[in-house]
Amino acid sequence: MRTTLLILALLTLITLGAAPNDYYAQTQCPPADAVDFPFDAAQRTRIQLAQGFGVPSPRHQGRYHTGEDFYSGRGSTLGTPVHAIANGRVTYAYPLGWGRDGGVVIIEHTFADGTVVYSLYGHMMxxxxxxxxxxxxxxxxxxxIGVVGDVRPAPHLHLEIKLAGPDTPGPGYSWANVYDEGWRHPSRFIVNRQAWTHPAHRWHLTLNDxxxxxxxxxxxxxxxxxxLDGRTLRLATYDGRVLWxxxxxxPALAVIESRGQPTIVYADGLMQTV
Known part of the structure; x- marks a missing residue:
C-alpha cells in the first residue's frame, strides 16, 4: 500500500511537471538590503506626485487613497519604465489585474530585521x-517590471506598500483608515528604509502614531x-530600547526642559514635570 502511494505521488509530480524542490527553490529570493523609488534617476527629475497617500478622493465618493500616484505630465508618462523598489519575490503579476485600469504586479520583500512587506505597482502594461x-x-x-499604462484619468503609476494581500490587487481606495487596514505611506517607507540601510545607521525608533x-x-x-508617540510618553536608551x-x-504637544526638568506641555496649555 505504501509503495502504491509513493508511486502515485511521484506520478503526480511528473504529471504536473514539478520536482519536489521546485516550489521551495522558486520562493528563495535575496533579501531586501536596499530600497529605492520605482523610477530611475533621470525619470525622477520629471516625476511628480499626483495624489497622496490616505487622502480622500472626490472621484471615488470620498474614499481614502491606499497608495501614491506618480506622473510626469500629460503626454509624457505613458510607457515610462517602472522599477522594483527592492529585491523580492513576485507574488502576483497580471496585465489585466485592474481590468480597464491596467495591470498589477505585487512583490514580497523580506528585510534583514525580519520585516515582510508587499509593494504593489498598478496601472501598468x-x-x-x-x-x-x-x-x-x-x-x-x-x-x-513593466511600464506605465494608458489608464483613466491619465497615465500614472499607483504605488502601494502593504503588510498583507500578496495575491490580491486590492481596491486602490478604502472607506476605512488605510493605516489601520495595513497600508503604509510609500514614499515615507522608502526614505526610512534608505536611512536604516545606510552604513551610518545604528538604531531607530518605531512609532505607533x-x-x-x-x-x-x-x-x-x-x-x-x-x-511623545501619540498619547504615550516614552523613554528610550541610546541604542533604541524603550525603558518605560x-x-x-x-493630548500633549511637546516634552521640553523647564528649570532643569523634563516637562510635558499639554494642548490646553498646562505643563507637568516628569
Missing part, C-alpha cells in the same frame, strides 16, 4: 520588449531620549 515578471520569480532592486513625532525628542542626563512608557490622560 506590457510591451513587446518589457513583460511582467513571472509569479514566484525573483526580481532585483531596479529591475524593470503614523503622523510622527509632534516635537523633537528631549535628550536627558543619562543620554537617553524622552519623546506612560499613557497620558490628555
Amino acid at each position: 506590457e510591451t513587446e520588449t518589457v513583460k511582467f515578471p513571472m509569479r514566484l520569480s525573483c526580481v532585483a532592486l531596479g529591475q524593470v 503614523p503622523v510622527g513625532l509632534p516635537s523633537s525628542p528631549l535628550p536627558v542626563a543619562d543620554f537617553s531620549l524622552m519623546y 512608557r506612560v499613557v497620558l490622560n490628555a
Whole structure:
C-alpha cells in the first residue's frame, strides 16, 4: 500500500511537471538590503506626485487613497519604465489585474530585521520588449517590471506598500483608515528604509502614531531620549530600547526642559514635570 502511494505521488509530480524542490527553490529570493523609488534617476527629475497617500478622493465618493500616484505630465508618462523598489519575490503579476485600469504586479520583500512587506505597482502594461515578471520569480532592486499604462484619468503609476494581500490587487481606495487596514505611506517607507540601510545607521525608533513625532525628542542626563508617540510618553536608551512608557490622560504637544526638568506641555496649555 505504501509503495502504491509513493508511486502515485511521484506520478503526480511528473504529471504536473514539478520536482519536489521546485516550489521551495522558486520562493528563495535575496533579501531586501536596499530600497529605492520605482523610477530611475533621470525619470525622477520629471516625476511628480499626483495624489497622496490616505487622502480622500472626490472621484471615488470620498474614499481614502491606499497608495501614491506618480506622473510626469500629460503626454509624457505613458510607457515610462517602472522599477522594483527592492529585491523580492513576485507574488502576483497580471496585465489585466485592474481590468480597464491596467495591470498589477505585487512583490514580497523580506528585510534583514525580519520585516515582510508587499509593494504593489498598478496601472501598468506590457510591451513587446518589457513583460511582467513571472509569479514566484525573483526580481532585483531596479529591475524593470513593466511600464506605465494608458489608464483613466491619465497615465500614472499607483504605488502601494502593504503588510498583507500578496495575491490580491486590492481596491486602490478604502472607506476605512488605510493605516489601520495595513497600508503604509510609500514614499515615507522608502526614505526610512534608505536611512536604516545606510552604513551610518545604528538604531531607530518605531512609532505607533503614523503622523510622527509632534516635537523633537528631549535628550536627558543619562543620554537617553524622552519623546511623545501619540498619547504615550516614552523613554528610550541610546541604542533604541524603550525603558518605560506612560499613557497620558490628555493630548500633549511637546516634552521640553523647564528649570532643569523634563516637562510635558499639554494642548490646553498646562505643563507637568516628569
